[in-house]
Amino acid sequence: MIWLLLAASLVIPLGLDLYMPVPEENPMTVEKIELGRRLFSDRRLSRDSSTSCASCHSPERAFSTARPLAVGLLGRVGRRNAPTLINRGYGRAFFWDARSASLEDQVLKPIQDPNEMDLTIDEASSRVGLDATTISQALASYVRSILSGDAPYDRFINGDRAALSPEQQAGLQIFRGKGNCTACHVGPTFTDERSHNTGVAWRDGRLHDKGRFAVSGRSEDQGAFKTPTLREVGRTAPYMHDGSLATLEDVVQFYDEGGRANPNRDAEIRPLHLTASEKGALIAFLHTLSGTVSEGVDPRGRQEP
Amino acid sequence: MTSRLTHLLLAIATTVAVVAADQNDTAKALLEAARKTAVVDGNLTAAIRQYAAIVETYSKSDRATVADALVRMAECYEKLGDTQARKIYERVVREFSDQTGQVALARVHLGRGERSDGPRAMALRKVWNNETPQIAGARGDTQYAISADGRYMTYVDNYNTALVLRDLTTGADRRLTSGGYPGSSPWGGIYQSAISPDGAQVAFNSCTANQTTCEIRVASLTGTGIPVSRRLFGGDDVTFIAPLDWSPDGKWLAVTLQRKDRTAQVGLLAVSDGALRVLKSVDWRGTTRMFFSPDGRDVAFDLPLNETSIKRDVFVLATDGSREVAAVAHPSNDIVIGWTPDGAHLLFASDRGGAMGLWGQGFRERKPQGAPELVKPDIGNVSPLGITRTGALYLGVRATNQDVELASIDLTTGKQIAPPVKPALRFTGSNSQPTWSPDGKSLAYVSERGEESVVVIRAMETGDIRELNVPPGLPYFSGLTWAPDGGSFAVRGQDLKGRVGVFRIDARSGDVVPIRLRSPAEYLTYEGFFWSPDARRMYYHGNLGSIYELDLASGNERILVSGPSTDDGPKGPISRMGPISLSPDGRWIAAYRSEPATKSQTVVLIPVDGGEPQELLRVSEPERIGNRSMPWAPDGHGILIKKETSVGTELWFVPISGESPRKIDLDVRSLGTVRLHPDGRQIAFDSTQFSSEVWVLENFLPALKARR
Structure with a gap:
């Protein structure tokens, strides 16, 4: 396994490791990070086009939410708090129960969660004109760029x-x-x-x-x-x-x-x-x-x- | 007339001698100037011209200097990749047979000690046997480092306080730091060093005795005597840091470090200003080996496979942090050894063949290429010093021979009743930490089986053996101590999560549970712990001298003696307690106390229920108290101590009644843990012998290249 990082496009702040693990099949590119950045705020990725990733992971709150439990479309309340996304590029396990082993896997889950964005991946792909892999890789690349x-x-x-x-x-x-x-x-x-x-x-x-x-x-x-x-x-x-x-x-x-x-x-x-x-x-x-x-x-x- | 002639001849002879001496001095001065040109200025071409001038001028008057100049000139050519180097080395061997040191050095450069016109076979030979007396309990002999030309190596003395530069061609040693007993040296402990590629500098670490702080220093290797070193890096947040390699351009050091929160990291340290670039935070166990690739773009190191394994894999990480490659990923234990000079292979040691062998992993365009190749089987448990420019691999080989011994003694007379015997007939040389069962019917000890530890329980009457496999979750432990109820053992150890503390091992199942975990900031190392007679409390001490009592039921801890918060006071190292030993009735704690101010050590008795400590014994330097176990006699009338004297190590019985201590008639030169049987007559102890050697593997590159 080879991990790559487009170091030139990210500035690693003081206190974090210079090396961030990035999967070989999803190298960081400026284009992917930019695409992921747009998708992160794209409400079309929820069934009623009301909710985006940023709805619960607010940049103003270090990519977290003030609500105790995540609130998705139609006011549906999830089971758990929406955690901050900072420095998740260095993570090895994702979600509170650590059920995802990669960001590429993790970022698609809230889109499909009935309590969050409640959209099938096929429908999400259709709405934004991108295949699932592209959505996953772009969102994961963008999340890797969120650093504190x-x-x-x-x-x-x-x-x-x-x-x-x-x-x-x-x-x-x-x-x-x-x-x-x-x-x-x-x-x-x-x-x-x-x-x-x-x-x-x-x-x-x-x-x-x-x-x-x-x-x-x-x-x-x-x-x-x-x-x-x-x-x-x-x-x-x-x-x-x-x-x-x-x-x-x-x-x-x-x-x-x-x-x-x-x-x-x-x-x-x-x-x-x-x-x-x-x-x-x-x-x-x-x-x-x-x-x-x-x-x-x-x-x-x-x-x- | 005769007298005047004599005076005249004497005057002429004296004049000639003075002139010759002046010439020699001048030659040496010119030689030193040329060396500075090469090493300090890095101007190899100019240095070659200076060496050539020395050879020209002194060819008939100073053969020693000329031979020296020729070798140094050849080294310059070698660094420039000029084949002229080989011709000069051959000239030295051919024409300067009287200059044995330089001839030996030339032969090293020529690739082997003897000339051969045919293809050379791979050869493994010993280049140094560390005959420095090994002292049980002292840590010394940690890691060696080799210079890029294979001429010099660095090593550390027994107390880890003196860094020494050894010239492998002449056998001459040069101290690079002053050294001394731990606590008396300004250097603290030195554990690791690395020689710069041009051989002009050495980087080394210097850590406080308890590794609460650690720094990296750099010193010049030019000149003679103990060099002045400069502090390159040190930080309050770093408890340990070690230089492991220099970048090929000499601008960076590859370092491994440990933070106060137990995080281990690999990084780069700028030689110019000490700026630290943390590349990666890793498993708390970190790495102890890092090697720059020949182009300086990558570093290779090994790390544990995962959080539940002590086996390792090898990784190659870009020095700009942009990429990492799992270079050797295999269920076996894989240890990085170094890069071949052309960067085409990464060498590693692996037990994938059953025993540790040397393997080469091909590399192309910074990626592993093809399957690993076995270079040499059965190289043993080695630590790599580095690979020279000519492709010679230097390896440190250390062996520890430990065994449990039993003897009978009379504490009243100090006489030996029965000579020592070794009860362990299997896995001899790897047994230690004896402890008696409370009823005295069994002896338990630890037997190392490769990477695993087994607790062996021996019935003394029948000789029957029962073995207890300690779960892999506790890979590192020591101080095996039987609980008063006989149902479990206590050990001090560190589990795979990196937690340090006292653990209980069930004597039946082998299950391990923590009794007392230290917090990361406590900096405690448990050098001794004892159950109260009713098994309801436990006593132990920290390495800064505090002594604790733990109520095992409630978990409440009471500090019996508060130690200082630091190693050093305003006037240097300060007095502190430890290790300790609890009396059989649980009323007294015997504690060793170091007193650097008076250069003495004492044994004091501390009342568990409160009160002032009473001094039982005092010894002054050069005598020292061996600061490990101090078992009490079962009747509580005294304790056994180990004393190091100018003539060796001795075992003494110290009565608490005030009677004179008695020397025990027992050979204890390599004594470690000491345990007294409940009958007060049988003594179990472990004895340890160390050996440490440096070997070089030559001519293995052709085999790798042929396979490519």
Whole structure:
């Protein structure tokens, strides 16, 4: 397998890997990224032409949505929150239950989902005059171009000691230490790309969403969901797979209590006993993960029509 | 008259000698100037002219300098790809047989030690046997590096503090850093080095004792003595970084690094200003080998196959991040070895043939071409130093011979009752970490079986053996310790998720569960852990000196002794505790304490229920306490310690009553873990012998080319 990246058309911001895996059969081109960019906002890809990808993945909110649960055409409410799409080019698993292994596969699913855009691929192809492969490859290429980096955190770990305030630096220590956040939120994208049961789906003595288990069938995946990125986390509320936590304060409180105890809770999730100031510092640090979000090709490489 | 003549002759002789000495000094100065032209300025043509002038001027008066100049001139020609190089090397061999060092070097360049007019066969020969005394417990002897001309290699001493440059033709060693005991050296630990393509510089890492911070330094190899090095890179966020190769143009270093969040990365470091370009974040285990392709456009490295395997595959990544190729993708274990000088093959070691062999994967237009070819079978467990310009592959070969031994001793008299015997009759040389069952009826130890570890449980009365396969999810562990209830073992280890901590291994099923995981920022390494007699609590310590008590039922942790937050204080390394040993009644913790300020080490007794530590024993340099296991006598009357003295390593029994320590009559030169039987008379220990060699494989390129 050979992975290619049209490096000239993308500017990789500070903090992200220079190498982004791109499948050999779908090399990045300026044309594909531009086409994907248009398709991303094309409402014709929904049955009633009311909804586009951007309806739930709003560029103004770091390609996420303010609604707890995704709302598709005709006001249909989905089961899960629409996650941010930033830095998904570096991902290895897609959707909250990690059921897609490639962006090319993932991008076609919401088009067909009855709760989202509810259109057959054949109909989508017919409407936009492109075959399914072209739609898939273009959308995947565009999603790969959505990048977030150059945050205060990135500048700090690259030597700019003034990039974080003392409180934010204290929050970083908690993030890596007492908070044990890096047990899952690791690397430049702040996700291990694995699924974990934190107990979010466990309420009233039962799982309300089986999560990864529904895909893998493995008992250890009961109630497990893929670790989301924390890049731009200050702009992507509400949180968790079901959008059930409205603020970062709620999230920190949830983990401070050790998530929600259930038979399959991840061993890394345990009560943290954070003080109020430690919680404040941790939240202050999380806001330093918001940087510059870019999408599409670098203007220097973009071909104007 | 006779006296005046004598004086006159003496004066003439002295004058001639002074003139000759001046001439020699001048010749050496000219030689050094030419070398600088070649190495520092990179002007090979001008250097050739300078060397030629030296040869012309001193051909009849200074054969040593002339031979040296000829070899260096030939090296310049070789770098320019000029066939004149070979003729000059042959001239040195032919005309300067009295200059053995230069002749040997010329022969190296000519491809092998002996001349041969016929086609040369592939040859594997040993070029160096590391006879530096190996000290159990010291980490030394990590990685070697070779210069592009095959003349020099770098290695690290036993304590990983002194980087040494060795001239393989003369056998001369030159220290590049000052070295010393860990904690007393300004360099911290040195684990990896790389020599620049022109042989003029060396890059090396220097890490704090606990690898909480790590930096890369670069030093010039010109001149003599310990060179001044410059700090090229260091960052608070980087816990480990190592230079693995120089780019062909000498402008970049290929580096592997580890972040504080446990992320491993491969990257490039600009030699000019230390700017880091992270190419790729990878599995936490990262890579330990990277090689630039000869055109400098790609780097090759190996990574674990996946998150559940310890086997590796080889990848080739563009240095501009634009593409990656899975160069060797196979279920076997594949380790990158390096590129052939023409870039047509990527060499790797693989066990796909049953044993580790050397393989070559053809490359064309930066892509794998065709099936891999076996170059040489059975090369063993090697680490690559690099491939020289002439295509000689240098390999480091290390072997560890570890075995469990049993002896009987009398702690009261210090006398040996029965000499050591080795209970393990199978897989000898790969057994370690002995531990007695609480009832003393069984001895367990770890037996390494290639990439797998097996816990062997031996019934002492019958000699019956039961083997417990440890799941592959815990590939790295040590410190096997039997639980008081006899139903499980505790080990310190790291699982495939990269989590470090104390794990419980079920003595029946082999199932593994974590007891206490460290958080990534704790920087703890568990060098010892102990159950309370009632098995309800566990005690362990961190590498910065904190000592903890863990309530196993509640998971609550109590800090008994707080260690310093850093390795160093304002006046240098600071005192810290560890490792520890819990008394049989659970009331005392014996702890080793280093005291750099007084250059001494002590053993202190810490009351578990609170109170001031009491000093039990103090030794001062050059004597040291071997800081590994310190088992208590079953009756709690004292502890066993290992002491390193100027004459060797000794085992001592230290009574806690204040009586004088007693030397135990037992040969413990390579002693590691020590465990006392509940009867207080039988002692189980593991002994370790290391060997380390450097080999060179020559003339393998023709075989690869012929197959192409």
